[in-house]
Amino acid sequence: MPYVLGIDIGAGSTRAAVCRRADGPGPGWGPPQPVTLGVRSRTVSSALAMTPEGDVVPGDLGRHPAESAVGGYLHRVGDSSPMLFGGDRFPAHGLVAAMARWVVDRVWQQFDEPPERIALAYPSGWGHGRLHLVHAALGEADLAQTALVTRARAVVECHQAAGRVPPAGGLLLAYRIGGSTCEVTVAAPRGPGRLELLGGAELEDSAGFDVEGATAADARAVLTPTVDLAVQTVRDCRLAPGDLSAVLIAGGSAPVYPHVSDLLAAAFPVPVLRDQDPPMTVAAGAALAVRPQVRRPAPRQPAGPGLAAPGLAGPGLAGPGLAGPGLADPEPVAVATIPTDAWPEVVRHRPARPPVAVPAVRAEGR
16 A cells, blocks of 8 residues: 655654555555564664674664764764764765665565655754755655655644644644753744744753653753753744744654643643654654645646746756655546745755765665
């Protein structure tokens, strides 16, 4: 049964979710479902190890000691210094692509068919320079058609699909807490498949790893700076906390949620919402973001000189990289609404922090 795949590479662990095409007539898709990536767990370590045969695998699945695995590469994307891995040096964006390649192969093995579409969530604050590097590395890993979706977009998509927030209207704060970072983003939904990011920030000093085993008072002390960052980010957008429609929580672990919810509720006089499965919110939302969404084609109208036919042009609806095997909808009259942040523009100028002249990691013999 056809499916789309969403991938969330975090600092400590990597998760994946799929949406499968629903049975029966019509172009409907089922709800997102987590995928079991580990031996008995739905997550695997984001740290990578290289086997003696040269295969790239998650560190907790390799036969080498865990200390030989390499992590932290997501936040090194764009650095000029390569990372030591498997006795050689590789750029961080190559390691991101290697992790994504492993997840795709793992899910492919479980479902006995490749995904129709793939979405990789990335930190919402990344610019075109980092996106260009990751996009190029994905191409080297035979994943050139992978959509790149902001984490904020994935969080909003997940809550929209569950009916907790409307597809348009109202300002939202996406609050994602990971193991080593906290990311907050102010966003404005502009309709199905459209999201405008108004501002965001990331904090690396306080996150989920610091809460493990802590007392309630210590946990709140660790998490309070993340809430302060959220409030300041909203004010930096020239908004007041009460101007939001809702605060959306994603990521973290069970000990974190009660403290985060209480602190955010005290700071924002609006609904504070979280998914039933917050650790999977980003992966699920990434999969939801690349479902082929079908709408009725616009009535045909004659196009005058210099005017494009309505519905056939605009950001995210046309351009290179949007067509290819597995991306076309089976319904001939369908028009796919592609997220505006899915396929980033390939920048022609030199990135702010140039890539190193080292090829991306590739696992041969798949």
